[in-house]
Amino acid sequence: MRILILGGTGEASALVRGLLAMGRRDAVTLSLAGRTRQPKAEPVPTRIGGFGGAEGLAAWLGQDRTDLVIDATHPFAARMSANAAEACARTGTRLLAIRRPAWTPVPGDRWTEVPDMEAAVRALGRAPRRVFLTIGRQEVAAFAGAPQHDYVVRAIEDIALAVPRLTAIQARGPFDAAAEAAFLAEGAIEVLVSKNSGGGATYGKIAAARALGLPVVMVARPEKPDVPSVPDVAAALAGIAAL
Structure with missing residues (x-):
């Protein structure tokens, strides 16, 4: 098969390694959005940059004669997921999404759950606080409204x-709970703002906030298209093997 992996996540990297370990002869291409100037190198052909929306992706799929698209993008990459669903529907290309489960609060967590970044800004309140923004650099500009x-x-x-x-x-992660707790304590952090990314790679900060009794403003995930999906890489590899 000719497979296009829409990546930029740990799942995408693990999927590449898993396919190679299976000894398959698939022609795999990894696509990255290009938001990181020096992404981690992967042992498959890699393209960087957008396709030009759903129309551009559909054209690329046709030219490449792609058999399967795997959407392994970040849970907050809603636009790319929507483009993938539309492009695959236009071209009749199979699509499989890896959708890691969201985090859920456990006893000891002090979460304020909000629908978007603007609501996260408001949730911080008017009184000055020392805030750790763990939301990615693209979203930081929203907080200029709360100087x-x-x-x-x-x-x-x-x-x-x-x-x-x-x-x-x-700095580049991953960071475990102990390292995150030390970081929060040394930085005199009073509140975290986090996207509900799910998964274990960045959960250390959530566990650390719980241990220190710190509040967390948790931004909910955006809606994504209803497409065939699996929760993890193992299930994705099993699905590919079945094909």
Whole structure:
């Protein structure tokens, strides 16, 4: 089969490794959005950048004679998932999405769940607080509307945004719960803002906030198309093997 993996996540990398380990002769192409200047290299042909919406992706699928698209994008990459669903419907290409389960609060968590980033800004309140934004650098600009807070942002690459009182820390995870607890305590963090990404790779910060008794503003996931989906890479590999 000719397989296109829409990636940028740990699931996409694990899927590539899993396909190679299975010894299949699939022609696999990995597609990355290009938001990270120096992405981790993968041992398959990799294209970087958008396709030009659903229409551009449909044209690419036809030219490549793609048999299967696997949507292994981030849970918040709603536009790419919508484009994939539309392009596959237009071209009759099989589509399988990996949709990791969302996090759910457990005893000890102090979550305020909000529908979007604008609501997250409002949830911080008017009184100045020291806030750890764990939302990715693309979303940080929304917090310029609440300049009374001190913000700490950690990202893989430099952040240059017009948000006052922002401290940017350049680092690449994963970070376990103990490391996150030390980071939060040393930084005198009072509240976290997080996307509900799900999975284990970034859960350390949530466990650390629970251990320290810190509140978390949790941003809900956007809606995604109703397409065939599996919860993890193992199930995706099993589905591919069945084909």
